[in-house]
Amino acid sequence: MNPLKLTGPEVQALIQKAFPKADPDRMPKVTEAAPGRLRMVAPFQPEMLRPGGVIAGPTLMSLADTVAYAIVLAHVGEQLMAVTSTLTMHFLRGAKPGDLVADAGLLRLGARSAVCDVRIWTESPDALAAHATVAYALPAA
Template sequence: MTVPSVDALLMDADAVDAFIAAAFPEVPDDRRSRIASARPGHVRMTMMPDASHLRPGGIVSGPTQMALADHVAYALVLAHIGPVAMAVTSALTVHFLRPCPPMLLTADARLLRLGKRLIVSDVQIWTDGPDRPVAQASVTYIVP
């Protein structure tokens, strides 16, 4: 058995994307967020919002941003511990920093703690550069 480590991935970006697609087949392929990169301690994911992700005023809704934060954190967990479908969110705190325009969203998840049962990450979401995040989230997963 391979022991999870902050210094190595057990699944690469393609393997995580394939696992998520198989675990959640009800999500249409054209509505999936995609892993742009994965390296030890970090996963980057992108998502193109559509009209269903917008709130009045034409900005990306909070629930959409929260879902992206949760999704990239889940991808980070899988990349580090392997294909464990039942790893679940135990806490998600989000801060909305500015209105989020309806354009390509990028989410960066950074591993803060990789424990035996708890995995904690910091997520930054932006549209026009990492120096101007639209949201920041702290996400904790429990490993069964």
């Protein structure tokens, strides 16, 4: 298992530093970080909703990308130029209004890329709203 180079609070601070114009009260928060795993919670905002009263797909995709970036940073350190290379999203059921929880698992961490598994829900981890596989290209050393 790959050890963490940054703690959850350090990852949170680094993301806020990288995106200084983002409202910190509305940003997803790192709530858990461990080798190979990271959890973020995005506070519910009414503007997340799409017609039909469920959370919009672009919001779920953004959270999947954000939690993948966070887990990569936790394992590689301050490499802010790590960039998304692929994001494959499966929408499994409507995400009911509520805080969004995203669990990321690190499937592979190499010298030039990282691959993450992301699961997102509002009600329960047994009732996933979405699943994503996200790959990140890492900057050359």
